[in-house]
Amino acid sequence: MAKLSTTDFALLLSDKEPDQICIADDRNDVGLSYRQFNHRVTEWHENLADPKGLVFLYLENSIESVAALLGSIMADHAVVLLDPSLPSASREQLNYLYQPERIISSDNGYDMTVSLQPQNERIHPDLSILLSTSGSTGSPKFVRLTSNNVLANATAIAQSLQIGSKDVACAHLPLHYSFGLSVLTSHLVAGAAVRLTKSGFTDRSFWNGMKQAGVTHLPGVPFHFQMLERLRYERIDLPALRSMAQAGGFLDIKGRTKAHDYMAKRNGRFYVMYGQTEAAPRISTLTHEDFTQAPQSVGQALVGGKLLILDDDANPVDLGEEGLVEYHGPNVMMGYAQNRADLLRGDELEGILRTGDIGRMDSAGRLTLTGRAKRSAKIYGLRVNLDEVEVLANVGANTFAADVAVTQRAETLIIHYQCSDGSNDSAIIEKIRHLLAAHYTLPKSCYKFEVVKDIPRTSRGKIDYRQLEQVI
Amino acid sequence: MNDKIDTVFLEALGLDNLDDKSILKYNEIEAWDSVAHMTLIAGLEDAFDCMLDMDDIIDMSSYDMAVKIMAKYA
Numbered sequence: 001m002a003k004l005s006t007t008d009f010a011l012l013l014s015d016k017e018p019d020q021i022c023i024a025d026d027r028n029d030v031g032l033s034y035r036q037f038n039h040r041v042t043e044w045h046e047n048l049a050d051p052k053g054l055v056f057l058y059l060e061n062s063i064e065s066v067a068a069l070l071g072s073i074m075a076d077h078a079v080v081l082l083d084p085s086l087p088s089a090s091r092e093q094l095n096y097l098y099q100p101e102r103i104i105s106s107d108n109g110y111d112m113t114v115s116l117q118p119q120n121e122r123i124h125p126d127l128s129i130l131l132s133t134s135g136s137t138g139s140p141k142f143v144r145l146t147s148n149n150v151l152a153n154a155t156a157i158a159q160s161l162q163i164g165s166k167d168v169a170c171a172h173l174p175l176h177y178s179f180g181l182s183v184l185t186s187h188l189v190a191g192a193a194v195r196l197t198k199s200g201f202t203d204r205s206f207w208n209g210m211k212q213a214g215v216t217h218l219p220g221v222p223f224h225f226q227m228l229e230r231l232r233y234e235r236i237d238l239p240a241l242r243s244m245a246q247a248g249g250f251l252d253i254k255g256r257t258k259a260h261d262y263m264a265k266r267n268g269r270f271y272v273m274y275g276q277t278e279a280a281p282r283i284s285t286l287t288h289e290d291f292t293q294a295p296q297s298v299g300q301a302l303v304g305g306k307l308l309i310l311d312d313d314a315n316p317v318d319l320g321e322e323g324l325v326e327y328h329g330p331n332v333m334m335g336y337a338q339n340r341a342d343l344l345r346g347d348e349l350e351g352i353l354r355t356g357d358i359g360r361m362d363s364a365g366r367l368t369l370t371g372r373a374k375r376s377a378k379i380y381g382l383r384v385n386l387d388e389v390e391v392l393a394n395v396g397a398n399t400f401a402a403d404v405a406v407t408q409r410a411e412t413l414i415i416h417y418q419c420s421d422g423s424n425d426s427a428i429i430e431k432i433r434h435l436l437a438a439h440y441t442l443p444k445s446c447y448k449f450e451v452v453k454d455i456p457r458t459s460r461g462k463i464d465y466r467q468l469e470q471v472i
Numbered sequence: 473m474n475d476k477i478d479t480v481f482l483e484a485l486g487l488d489n490l491d492d493k494s495i496l497k498y499n500e501i502e503a504w505d506s507v508a509h510m511t512l513i514a515g516l517e518d519a520f521d522c523m524l525d526m527d528d529i530i531d532m533s534s535y536d537m538a539v540k541i542m543a544k545y546a
Binding site (some may be wrong): 446 | 486
């Protein structure tokens with residue numbers, strides 16, 4: 001196994017076996033060795049060498065995007081990882097709020113171009129990577145991470161998934177998504193190879209490409225495992241595959257068991273993982289061996305981290321009791337940012353993250369999640385703030401005097417709208433749909449509209465979501 | 473058979489009508505993304521009481537292809 005104490009991004013590439021394949025993508029499926037890729041990254045580093053600034057990187061799943069990312073970090077800039085499919089209205093708002101010194105993006109999906117902006121206010125010296133809290137939205141709220149946050153987490157992940165230099169990761173998850181980024185970093189830390197792709201499970205090129213690349217590790221959010229089930233596990237033609245990992249939301253026990261049994265049958269491993277972007281992102285892992293004892297659990301805290309279950313007064317609860325999940329570790333973010341001025345702030349959390357999740361612990365230190373303290377949902381692994389969607393949907397509906405509430409059902413957002421004056425339904429739907437599409441990158445089929453006579457309210461006048469969830 | 477396919481398409485892709493079937497292509501129209509694709513496959517398997525092969529799921533990239541593929545299961 002590779003050296004696991006690296007805290008410097010430069011070492012990520014330079015302390016590895018130089019002739020070992022490091023990274024490949026859809027255009028260059030042979031890939032670059034660690035030596036060759038290090039050379040590309042160094043070129044980026046040199047081209048970006050000037051005072052610390054903010055870089056907006058619209059990164060694709062391509063070699064050049066990753067070279068730009070690592071080059072920017074090594075040049076000591078703070079890099080915001082952004083979704084290249086972000087609508088231009090969101091891009092403009094982000095530019096306005098953060099005033100980046102550089103914007104790096106791609107016109108053809110592979111080659112990256114840099115546009116230079118005037119030098120702006122100072123940035124905290126430790127700030128290195130910024131990730132969106134949702135991934136799906138153009139929300140201007142970012143998680144502030146240090147290089148150490150990301151590398152400590154990558155190292156711990158590599159250890160818990162037993163990633164070695166012979167491994168090849170299937171990097172199909174978007175890299176601006178914290179889970180996708182961690183697949184990349186945890187494999188580079190271990191001196192393994194990463195096969196980037198923009199294709200997905202329903203593309204023939206995906207299966208051919210991954211087989212040819214000899215992928216050993218396949219990560220996914222619950223949706224991917226539901227797809228694999230439908231495509232049927234037995235038909236997966238990836239002879240080198242030896243591990244799969246599920247994170248990004250809750251996969252039901254049946255789905256987990258299918259994946260576990262499939263990997264068990266081929267002498268491989270299946271991991272269930274839990275994390276948050278705020279923890280760069282991994283918090284816990286359920287090992288393959290522990291699965292049969294605790295299939296509903298998300299496992300133990302990563303090496304170097306600690307999980308606590310607390311009551312409302314922040315006192316630890318008794319073992320097995322439900323409470324608020326708190327995580328302590330070297331991968332906990334510095335804090336959030338909402339605008340440029342926030343980039344000068346230091347570490348505000350000191351390694352302690354209140355996850356906002358509710359759960360309980362078993363005697364082996366394994367966590368089982370039971371709920372969420374705040375109104376947020378995970379749709380296809382992407383976190384969505386339901387209150388935020390609701391505000392926007394109401395803006396879209398206002399001209400028609402409708403009242404809108406948003407809930408989650410499985411992988412869809414249900415937009416309940418009240419129509420008392422008999423306004424044209426399809427006009428309202430169209431208006432809301434349009435507005436949501438302009439702000440979010442969720443698949444269009446995630447939105448379902450349901451008419452209600454009245455939005456139910458509690459005695460305190462708040463929207464009664466429980467009752468709404470029961471109306472079908 | 474085509475009626476059954478049409479019903480599944482309307483539902484899975486959330487369309488009002490199927491007036492122009494030639495535009496119904498996977499990843500080319502907004503409504504037919506990877507999520508809708510899985511809903512579509514589930515709907516077709518239910519309607520025809522069958523299990524589609526992986527190749528069929530991947531090849532089903534247009535309405536016309538769906539008709540061709542489902543003929544095997546009808």
